[in-house]
Amino acid sequence: MGNPRRSNDAFSKAVDAEHPQFVSAVARAFAILRCFEHGEHYLGNQEIAKRTGLPKPTVSRFAFTLSSLGYLRYSPEQENYALGTGVLVLGRAFLKGNDLLSIARPLMQELAKYTQSAVMLGAADGLRMVVIEVAQGDPTFQMKLETGERVPHGSTALGRAVLAARPLEVFDERLAELERECEPAAWPKIRASIVGARQEYESYGFCFSLGDWNPDVYAIGVPMLSADRTRVLAFNCSGRISIMTREKLIQDFGPKLVALRNTVYEATEGRF
Structure with a gap:
């Protein structure tokens, strides 16, 4: 007798509490x-x-x-x-033993300094994103987010980037899950912004959050999908609106964030 077959695509469905191996x-x-x-x-x-x-x-x-x-x-x-x-021991073991972070950190810091912004790495955590790493590039305007904090999916560039990377059927499932957790009056605007972010990702290779989560902050996000399709992370670049203009995001900062993602992916061979 063998173990029940497990899906190789982590995006195929949400947590299945009825699975025979689910404890x-x-x-x-x-x-x-x-x-x-x-x-x-x-x-x-x-x-x-x-x-x-x-x-x-x-x-x-x-x-x-x-x-x-x-x-x-x-x-x-x-x-x-x-x-x-x-809990601290587990968290420290994750941070210290992760090759991805040792590769990404100096690149994130370099981009943060160039863009005078905060560059973050995050992963999906249920219906929110958890911040894995933060690099600050502007000492006079720092994003007050630290490793381990969670942020929304729908209004942040990190969350929108992860949603944009999902296959369409899973994207629709995630929208339905988010709708159930959202205030009914707020959902139409949030849904429109998430759908729009998916279109932006298809057009530019990254998506935006222009004051949607924080009115003083413009941000872009780009997903990074593992080679075996079992994990998706996201990088973002967030800064003050006087620096992060839409034109600069499209022409300069966005392509550089995509290049950072590509460098990290190639260095890890998509294994993270």
């Missing part, structure tokens, strides 16, 4: 860890249950187990949980 207990544990947003220290069982949709007794058991393993830390004084050092 729901593991998924619940990670759902609890992902409740802790940037800047949040302590969360109680009730808040965790609210965010995950899990019953409080389930949260209590999983939180106890995670704290026993060092991934959460319980404070008797607060009567709440905080992230433990085990």
Whole structure:
């Protein structure tokens, strides 16, 4: 007896909780860890249950187990949980052991300095993007984003670039997922911007976010698809609108961001 066949295309479908190899207990544990947003220290069982949709007794058991393993830390004084050092160890192992980052960092810093902007690398994290690396090129106007923070898909250049790289049928599925999470009144504008970004990617090789996420910031994004189609990342370039004009983005910064992506891809041979 062999393992059930696994799809080689990570874009073919979303997480399949009904798959025979999907372990729901593991998924619940990670759902609890992902409740802790940037800047949040302590969360109680009730808040965790609210965010995950899990019953409080389930949260209590999983939180106890995670704290026993060092991934959460319980404070008797607060009567709440905080992230433990085990999470830091995993994150550091990822950052230090990733050849992609060692290749991309100096190139990102060089482009950030040239464009006087922030150059970022990100990956899809559910319905949002997680920032993997940031290079700042303008000491007087820095994007207040750090490694590990999450940003929206629909309004950022990082998120739009990843969506633009999806096959059309998966792109439509992602739109449906985003719509379910969005305020109904805001969805038509967000949808139009995402669809427009896909068209921009087809026309220019990159897509825009011109003040959509931050009114003071213009940005461009470009996706990077792994050779085996199991992963898609995105690079972006974000800066003040006085520097990041649409004309300059199209004629100069955009092509340079595409060239950075191509250099990283070739250096890693698409394995990341």
